[in-house]
Amino acid sequence: MNGRILLLASLLCLALGALLAWQVQAQQGERIALVMTVDDAIGPAIGDYFQRGLEVAEEREAELVVVEMDTPGGLDASMRAMIRSMLASSVPVAIYVSPAGARAASAGTYLLYASHVAAMGPATHLGSATPVQLGGGGGLPGLGEPEQEGAPEDPADGKAAGKAEPSGEDVAGRESPAKRRGETAMERKVLEDAVAYIRSLAERHGRNADWAELAVREAVNLTAREALEQNVIDVVATDIDDLLEQVDGRKVVMSDGSLTLSTSDLVVERFDPDWRTKLLSVITNPNVAYFLMIIGFYGLIFELSNPGGLVPGTIGIISLLLALFAFQVLPVNYAGLALILVGLGLIVGEALMPSFGILGIGGIVAFVIGSVILMDADTLNISLPMIGGIALLAAGLMLWVMTRFIGLRRRTPRTGQEELLGSEATALEDFSGQGHVRLMGERWNARSTQPLSRGQSVRVTAVDGLTLEVEPLASSP
Structure with missing residues (x-):
């Protein structure tokens, strides 16, 4: 029984192989x-x-x-x-x-x-x-x-x-x-x-x-x-x-x-x-190209007039490169390469100078569009999975950088007057109202609405010039 099944399977494979070979030969002919x-x-x-x-x-x-x-x-x-x-x-x-x-x-x-x-x-x-x-x-x-x-x-x-x-x-x-x-x-x-x-x-x-x-x-x-x-x-x-x-x-x-x-x-x-040709056709439409050129010029003008805005400059440089490609001032390969370099520069800029996503998002957009433009059989036949993978990697890096900076903003300040809030101090004497406490090895004037005894631990709740507002810790004796 097993031999018959094996024989039938072998004959079926031979038939399929012959059919595929015949189809290939027919297509070639x-x-x-x-x-x-x-x-x-x-x-x-x-x-x-x-x-x-x-x-x-x-x-x-x-x-x-x-x-x-x-x-x-x-x-x-x-x-x-x-x-x-x-x-x-x-x-x-x-x-x-x-x-x-x-x-x-x-x-x-x-x-x-x-x-x-x-x-x-x-x-x-x-x-x-x-x-x-x-x-x-x-x-x-x-x-x-x-x-x-x-x-x-x-x-x-x-x-x-x-x-x-x-x-x-x-x-x-x-x-x-x-x-x-x-x-x-x-x-x-x-x-x-x-x-x-x-x-x-x-x-x-x-x-x-x-x-x-x-x-x-x-x-x-x-x-x-x-x-x-x-x-x-x-x-x-x-x-x-x-x-x-x-x-x-x-x-x-x-x-x-x-x-x-x-x-x-x-x-x-x-x-x-294909979809690439249709996408590039939209970009190179004369009306769209003219609009991109206007956005590019005004974006750069606003960025130079108000340095540090980042949004008009990012949008302006991407729009200007696309417009130059649409008007064929830049060939396909140079336009794509320029957009890729701009995109990578913006992503690096997001890591070095956080802009809450403006540089990073603009960099990813420029990188993807530049990669699509550069998908040319005569230059670099880049595959879509590779473009998508690199774009997702850049987006993940940008997201990690943003979350790190957001976490840093939520941390308690380590310098300045804000650092004193919530700090623990020790009462130097018995007092109710005005007195003195020791904080970080320094003697401070203190004010409390509750009676305190010498050696009692207190918490700083506010700072008024050189006087600390304190309250006793619940766990202190």
Whole structure:
């Protein structure tokens, strides 16, 4: 009986092992299309998520990366980093503006032009690619004040800074106004750089470079159908399956030459943003980043105006570092490292200069946020349990320090007038009312409401100048 059970168990283990091996082999042999989702402003968080998605696609040897995009635009630095990663990727990338009602505005237009396959869904649009200053307003042409007549001559080309020769008809067949060139030298530099950048992307993939320039200079837009007709995009697809079917057999330009896509019968595998990306997206939201910057500046100002307050300074330094990260003044690794160092410094400061938890709590918050930001595969892939363990250890240390100091505050004072209260003394004579007692080897004037005899032990209840208020001890003879 035992032999049969052992035999059945062995056969079951062999069957399970064969099944697992078959599943692993099947997964390794699957041809997949990795689908990512970008439905927020382009910033450091989205750039980090996009880079990690490309690395996963290369590890899984995916045939195609599809990025479902719906974005109002974003930061220029993040956009250019994403484009560099896309152009250097060994896996072709298809930017797919989806779902219905989505847009690829501003930075999204550049990403669409840079992709190996540019696709849009019905009822979507792209355009408005004019660069503007962070916060909008009177930045570059198209969003600021209207260009003035009689602007000064541009020494480079002899034309008015806000004027140029008419360019005839635009790419849509409409009468085109003079090209916008900006009102100042800085505006012209930024605008011309953006134009050259998007034209180079268009020429790389054989797309409409003239309309791309118009989108930058005039902030024009196109619907999906118009974009397809004007060779701005490659495909209009109703869903991902339709997209994969339409691009099958299409040739795309890669970093090492052309590649023919083979997208038939691909298994769609999703790589959605994780909690870290969502958290960093909240921090890098332009409104939140601006608010953090204001809190940071005013926190430091209040701390410098009233040294020792600690609360505004602690909140200010953490908010300022987060704002610098959100605006990409600090890269991901430097921002995370700075927050970790600030957090450790605040925790040590709590131990050396007790602030009743302000420095300690601020230090733990800074340490945890910095560790989360630093969780980058290219730098230090820190695990969450380690972050949580160190944070709990720091919190425990801070709690121990606080309880120790609270205990010290409750102890009886050992110096000064307060030390005399409750002390024991000895009556030097018989008296009722005024007399003398010996306390700590010294002769003191004493006053008592009860009669005392010589050698009787008394307790000090109050101190009035150089006179002690005493009462007899209940245990004294």
